Amino acid sequence: MIRLASVTKRYAVGSRPALCDVSTEIGAGEFVFLVGPSGSGKSTLLRLLLREERATTGLVEVAGRDVARIPDRKVPLLRRTVGCVFQDFRLLPDRTVAGNVAFALDVVGRPRHVVRAVVPEVLELVGLTGKEKRFPDELSGGEQQRVAIARAFVGHPQVLLADEPTGNLDPATSAEIMDLLDDINQAGTTILMATHNAGLVDAMRLRVLELDAGLLVRDERRGGYDNPDGPSETSPDIDTGPLDTPASTGPLDVPAQRPRVQAPAPTGREAG
Numbered sequence: 001m002i003r004l005a006s007v008t009k010r011y012a013v014g015s016r017p018a019l020c021d022v023s024t025e026i027g028a029g030e031f032v033f034l035v036g037p038s039g040s041g042k043s044t045l046l047r048l049l050l051r052e053e054r055a056t057t058g059l060v061e062v063a064g065r066d067v068a069r070i071p072d073r074k075v076p077l078l079r080r081t082v083g084c085v086f087q088d089f090r091l092l093p094d095r096t097v098a099g100n101v102a103f104a105l106d107v108v109g110r111p112r113h114v115v116r117a118v119v120p121e122v123l124e125l126v127g128l129t130g131k132e133k134r135f136p137d138e139l140s141g142g143e144q145q146r147v148a149i150a151r152a153f154v155g156h157p158q159v160l161l162a163d164e165p166t167g168n169l170d171p172a173t174s175a176e177i178m179d180l181l182d183d184i185n186q187a188g189t190t191i192l193m194a195t196h197n198a199g200l201v202d203a204m205r206l207r208v209l210e211l212d213a214g215l216l217v218r219d220e221r222r223g224g225y226d227n228p229d230g231p232s233e234t235s236p237d238i239d240t241g242p243l244d245t246p247a248s249t250g251p252l253d254v255p256a257q258r259p260r261v262q263a264p265a266p267t268g269r270e271a272g
């Protein structure tokens with residue numbers, strides 16, 4: 001579903017690369033955490049997948065498409081395949097909850113009757129029924145992130161990217177958001193989530209990719225936040241390939257296959 005082959009990204013000629021010869025594959029239906037210290041290249045990797053940036057060298061593929069070859073005018077359509085949520089929610093302040101979610105469908109040209117039918121469904125999925133007419137500044141942080149997730153998910157993208165989605169939330173709300181992302185994943189969407197939230201990563205024990213100074217230094221099938229080989233390990237510890245979980249397109253009636261996240265104790269590592 002996602003493939004990076006020898007990807008290097010330099011923001012300026014002659015500068016130290018933000019990503020250095022990164023190769024990895026993420027199969028359909030996987031949930032993968034992307035961890036690493038500040039400045040290690042996590043957001044850069046996500047931006048390449050969204051075509052907000054282009055790789056300096058190497059190949060970036062999403063759902064079988066070389067994203068560098070997508071013409072600029074078609075980049076908005078990439079969002080049908082790849083949804084994204086961010087730490088700071090990025091909602092439109094002058095639109096209601098329903099308006100924010102509808103906007104994602106409007107920009108890709110979905111007809112009005114489809115928008116009217118689909119928006120209430122996705123708001124129910126994220127637990128926001130009854131709050132459709134509120135504006136973002138009338139919502140809690142957790143509710144705002146639910147709107148952002150609804151907006152990202154409303155077109156049923158094959159991939160959902162999340163860049164520190166719990167970075168502005170307290171531990172209990174972070175656990176709720178994690179459960180929601182877990183539900184979305186278990187219904188078939190591939191998720192790649194960059195995070196500093198050690199508690200969530202340790203609780204979920206899913207695949208972990210770790211970057212350090214632009215290098216992929218860990219790919220662990222059921223990892224925790226901390227690198228068992230230590231933070232200064234320089235040779236990659238690639239111990240698995242992708243899990244290759246098959247995707248499904250069914251609704252979010254999710255069997256409880258994974259334990260729900262308990263609100264983790266603050267670690268001091270949550271990004272501000």
Ligand SMILES: Nc1ncnc2c1ncn2[C@@H]1O[C@H](COP(=O)(O)OP(=O)(O)OP(=O)(O)O)[C@@H](O)[C@H]1O
Nearest residue numbers: 011012017018036037038039040041042043044045
């Ligand atoms: N637009 C940009 N122009 C130039 N350099 C950039 C740009 N964006 C990021 N960088 C540099 O690229 C490197 C990787 O940054 P990136 O934001 O990808 O790290 P990160 O792991 O997401 O960090 P954080 O956890 O703090 O969000 C850093 O050295 C950063 O200064």
